Ligand SMILES: Nc1ncnc2c1ncn2[C@@H]1O[C@H](COP(=O)(O)OP(=O)(O)OP(=O)(O)O)[C@@H](O)[C@H]1O
């Protein structure tokens with residue numbers, strides 16, 4: 001079947017405003033979900049689930065969070081790593097205090113703590129923009145990491161300073177801790193990411209998303225059509241940090257199993273930022289593409305030479321990875337600011353006309 | 359904030375500016391200007407470059423706060439306010455150098471004009487089903503009428519940053535109309551347009567005034583247009599009001615002729 005929208009007439013504004021107004025896209029997304037929920041668990045081994053699928057999903061969630069703030073609302077943040085930490089430590093404290101509560105609840109609630117912290121550190125965005133805001137959020141990043149290291153209560157006075165994830169069960173099935181299987185964890189993460197992605201797409205398609213984009217594109221005009229800058233920016237910081245917080249909690253509880261201060265350092269903030277830039281700022285699909293790309297590239301570089309019988313040292317692979325990612329960031333910043341997502345869209349537009357040149 | 363506002367009858371002043379002065383440091387942009395705008399009229403503001411026309415609109419919609427003078431809006435004295443308060447009181451405007459949301463489509467730009475009328479709270483937007491979606495569709499219907507009115511159906515989905523200047527001006531008018539303003543401020547809506555585009559824009563301005571009863575204050579350099587469409591004209595020069603009256607009165611005013619011909623002061 002050709003990829004076409006001809007003949008698909010929208011008879012109501014409701015269908016016209018759907019997430020995927022073109023039928024082939026809507027079918028495509030259901031097929032993709034079926035693959036992710038059924039085919040992947042049946043066919044992927046532990047290595048694939050643990051090293052590729054799980055981290056890609058978690059980073060995608062964090063990237064969506066940053067994308068809402070940066071790509072939609074136009075407010076830069078270098079504090080993603082710190083906000084992920086707030087989520088992880090909150091989740092740890094919540095499940096320590098309420099050990100019998102279903103672990104999914106602390107995970108989803110920890111996002112609210114991150115949201116509150118995000119709002120607090122988002123307040124400077126009222127007065128400052130761009131580069132200076134980046135520096136202010138950088139300060140929040142350093143402050144948070146400092147707090148994670150210094151406040152012993154946060155890691156239950158553990159002498160090592162690390163948080164270690166306890167085993168938690170849902171219906172007698174271990175979902176966190178050493179007994180939880182990759183497949184269980186993968187399916188839980190996937191479900192959370194799918195739901196939160198759907199929520200993000202709801203937000204950006206409506207009034208909230210338009211208010212964000214308006215202040216991104218021209219804050220003076222935004223104020224003039226009745227948008228309150230303070231409220232809109234802080235909402236963006238709150239929701240963005242919620243996503244980062246949940247991603248941080250998932251990262252520790254459902255992937256790493258333990259974490260210390262370094263797990264939330266500035267490198268993570270940059271990692272997520274690069275995922276947004278390369279994937280496409282202002283695109284939810286781009287967040288997934290960027291996360292997958294940045295996460296999988298080094299794994300690919302490490303294993304590809306083996307397949308073709310080349311011997312390349314681990315250090316060299318690291319360097320190549322840095323160079324490729326660096327070059328791509330520059331490429332996307334200069335040539336295609338809307339990232340891989342835009343290339344994907346251009347590809348689809350070509351496909352819509354194919355095989356006719358016009 | 360003064361929101362206790364009366365309903366104004368057509369022909370009565372909706373806005374009265376009383377001895378307004380505005381300066382930026384040493385620059386006196388507006389000097390002791392008084393005038394009114396009557397409900398339902400098209401009021402033109404003309405004058406040479408730098409005369410203070412844009413500054414005057416900025417005062418009206420709360421962007422600049424005059425150092426002196428009193429503003430009466432809809433029968434109540436107005437205090438210094440934020441632009442979004444002016445917006446909520448029914449004042450909409452377009453800018454001299456188009457101030458659209460460049461990354462958003464025509465549709466989204468005009469939809470954003472409905473912002474103040476959309477009330478459904480954040481939690482509903484999270485699930486979208488129900489109230490949020492109903493509200494969205496209701497406003498979409500209104501916006502589609504504006505799109506039809508301005509004849510821009512074909513560019514509904516185009517990001518406005520990619521549109522030619524003339525169409526951007528039209529979309530910007532659309533966004534202002536979406537606010538259903540009582541007082542619409544247009545800053546050089548026809549600047550940089552060719553004759554045909556100017557004719558279209560003049561027709562839209564007249565139709566808005568006629569069909570919706572919207573009061574319009576517009577700044578325009580093209581005298582032909584001003585004389586054709588406006589009811590009354592204010593002439594500014596060096597921040598001062600030098601004439602005020604019907605197009606014919608203003609046209610024959612000696613001060614105006616001097617200002618435009620550049621007679622020394
Ligand atoms: N924000 C500002 N800061 C300092 N000076 C300003 C500011 N806005 C306007 N001015 C000055 O006020 C004076 C009037 O400017 P304004 O933009 O109102 O003129 P105008 O009549 O709209 O001119 P034009 O026809 O060129 O648009 C000018 O001398 C301008 O330099």
Ligand SMILES: [Mg+2]
Nearest residue numbers: 411412413454
């Ligand atoms: Mg001007």
